[in-house]
Amino acid sequence: MAQESLPGTTDRRLAGLLTLLAENATIIISGARIAKEIGVSRSTVWRWVERLRGLGVKVKGQTASGYFLMLKQRLKGSLFGKRIFHFFKTDSTNRIALELGHAGEAEGAVVLAEEQTAGRGRAGRSWHSERAAGIYATLLLRPKLAPVQAPLLTMMAGLSAHSAVQAVTGLKVDLKWPNDLLIRGKKVGGILTEMHAEPNQVRFVIVGIGLNVNQEKFPGELASVATSLHAETGKPQARMELLVRLLREFESDYNRFLREGAASVVERFESVSSYARGKRVRVTNGTESYAGTTAGLGPEGLLQVEREDGRVTAVISGDVTEAR
Numbered sequence: 137m138a139q140e141s142l143p144g145t146t147d148r149r150l151a152g153l154l155t156l157l158a159e160n161a162t163i164i165i166s167g168a169r170i171a172k173e174i175g176v177s178r179s180t181v182w183r184w185v186e187r188l189r190g191l192g193v194k195v196k197g198q199t200a201s202g203y204f205l206m207l208k209q210r211l212k213g214s215l216f217g218k219r220i221f222h223f224f225k226t227d228s229t230n231r232i233a234l235e236l237g238h239a240g241e242a243e244g245a246v247v248l249a250e251e252q253t254a255g256r257g258r259a260g261r262s263w264h265s266e267r268a269a270g271i272y273a274t275l276l277l278r279p280k281l282a283p284v285q286a287p288l289l290t291m292m293a294g295l296s297a298h299s300a301v302q303a304v305t306g307l308k309v310d311l312k313w314p315n316d317l318l319i320r321g322k323k324v325g326g327i328l329t330e331m332h333a334e335p336n337q338v339r340f341v342i343v344g345i346g347l348n349v350n351q352e353k354f355p356g357e358l359a360s361v362a363t364s365l366h367a368e369t370g371k372p373q374a375r376m377e378l379l380v381r382l383l384r385e386f387e388s389d390y391n392r393f394l395r396e397g398a399a400s401v402v403e404r405f406e407s408v409s410s411y412a413r414g415k416r417v418r419v420t421n422g423t424e425s426y427a428g429t430t431a432g433l434g435p436e437g438l439l440q441v442e443r444e445d446g447r448v449t450a451v452i453s454g455d456v457t458e459a460r
């Protein structure tokens with residue numbers, strides 16, 4: 137009797153199929169690729185997908201277009217499991233989330249893309265968004281905060297991403313104020329928060345998170361400054377696992393921030409970021425560029441830098457780079 141027909145056992149190749157589907161759950165994966173990777177015919181893949189459906193596993197698509205499981209299932213009961221807008225290709229998930237925010241979409245909506253053609257980075261830069269290689273996600277929030285507190289959400293998101301990446305991959309990740317995730321000094325992720333606010337009250341905030349997961353190389357000058365989790369671990373990483381963990385960490389950090397205020401974020405950031413204290417840095421903003429040593433974060437999360445002449449400046453905007 138073939139193993140796959142034994143009651144109650146999971147055939148090794150069927151388990152392979154489940155793993156592939158789980159690991160590629162936010163992308164389309166073709167029936168042909170599944171068949172090739174687990175070494176069965178396409179018609180067997182189709183039969184098994186039907187069997188999985190019979191067992192209650194939600195698999196979308198047909199052999200022609202591929203399959204993907206819904207992230208929603210994994211996020212049942214969570215703030216981010218209610219409304220998920222998934223795009224195979226879009227210009228920017230931040231742009232879509234802003235539109236949703238203006239249209240009155242509720243807190244917790246998630247916009248996800250496999251590929252962005254105009255991914256936005258900080259300071260008007262673009263965000264390289266290779267198809268199905270990274271996580272490109274934007275979350276819509278409606279916190280009762282004053283606009284000055286909103287930047288803390290960027291730092292908080294960095295902390296959530298930091299925890300998720302470390303937990304899933306075992307890699308040691310650093311945070312560069314205010315929003316860069318670094319591994320061995322190279323950028324592996326970034327956060328871009330945009331908001332719509334009245335003078336004293338935030339209407340909504342969108343938190344865009346970009347994570348380099350399975351990129352094997354980066355174009356042009358990015359090659360020397362960017363890295364991916366695949367490059368750092370030497371093996372492909374499951375975007376689904378990372379995203380689920382990230383959204384769960386985010387939800388618990390967000391609730392804690394709303395409950396406990398800025399201190400919870402500031403203290404945690406100081407404890408995990410090598411940039412928070414005692415780092416020689418150069419700060420460059422629209423008007424000046426100066427060197428100094430970091431001296432912790434202020435109560436609203438602003439980075440304090442002691443300049444060479446002894447003056448301490450709070451960095452409000454600008455780029456902070458390590459000065460050697």
Ligand code: BTN
Nearest residue numbers: 228230255256257258326344346
């Ligand atoms: C940075 O410059 O470090 C911030 C990068 C933020 C990129 C993400 S990818 C998902 C979301 N959509 C965008 O257009 N940008 C953010």
